[in-house]
Amino acid sequence: MIQDEISVSIKKPQLKCVELRVDSKRLHYGRFTLSPLRKGQANTIGSAIRRVLLGEVEGTCITRAKLQNIKHEYSVIIGIEESIHEILMNLKKIVLRSDVYGMREGSIHIIGPKKVTAQDIILPPSVRIIDNTQHIASINKSITLDISLEIEKGRGYIIQNPNNSQDGIFPIDAAFIPVQNVNYSIHSYWSENEIQEILFLEIWTNGGLTPKEALYEASRNLIDFFLPFLRSEEENIDGTNSISDNITFSLPLSHISTDTKIIFSNQIYIDQLNFSTRIYNCLKKANIHTLSDLSNYSREDLMKIKHLGEQSVKEILEFLRNIRIDSPGNRV
Known part of the structure; x- marks a missing residue:
């Protein structure tokens, strides 16, 4: 009962596009909000996404x-x-x-x-x-x-x-640099005896990308920066299972909500999964680009992919089972 009450009181942050405007061919404007956030989270997110928007968008x-x-x-x-x-x-x-x-x-x-x-x-x-x-x-x-x-x-x-x-x-x-300028501001308010925050984000681009596209690319880049931390194994005192440069993607997703799994899977690309070159090339030719795409394929579907052998299919299904994604590919 207590757990249900906590889950109700803590709402998931939602991104909303408040305004999109084309002032000229070379000046596009977008305004977004992200809320509700706990105290301090808005500044953490706003500072990080601003730096990536200004320096990492192509x-x-x-x-x-x-x-x-x-x-x-x-x-x-x-x-x-x-x-x-x-x-x-x-x-x-x-x-x-x-x-x-x-x-x-x-x-x-x-x-x-x-x-x-x-x-x-x-x-x-x-x-x-x-x-x-x-x-x-x-x-x-x-x-x-x-x-x-x-x-x-x-x-x-x-x-x-x-x-x-x-x-x-x-x-x-x-x-x-398609992003010309980025502004963010924070509005705090009381909600159910705790301070919550709204992050306001303003993005100006030169038209090479829309503000929405720039925000999507920056978010994806930010996730990519932290993937090495998610891939790393815990190092034991005796030195076993130490962090390696050749760690395969092994993040268990059983504790993550379904909505978060979908978003996360859409951001993980198959070239980040450390499959063999042969498997990677076969999947790309079949227009499978993300982990989300791959999770929609059953064993029968995978066997139909040209040049993808039975051993490779077993490797893919084993990988999906290890990260516990509920998909046709994991069903017997």
């Missing part, structure tokens, strides 16, 4: 530009108003969104006279320009502007060495 930038027959970034092309340096600075301002990793290529091939903007960039389907109106150059004669671009997805800042430019290839400083 963005996409142009990192190199190649111009034919140009040797120096302060060169001037007859027929173009801007210097090479000014064109590079304009390229740096372009906000991009990419759904894939790795190097991607873009290009500009324009015959003047013309005002060249971001809309004139030819890009692969996986890359999108957020604001097509960004000015690049003004061509006032009948000449051709040819620029090859390299595009990367990353995080943080890259300050390029201008001395590294060669053969007309110019490195561009990159700021892979």
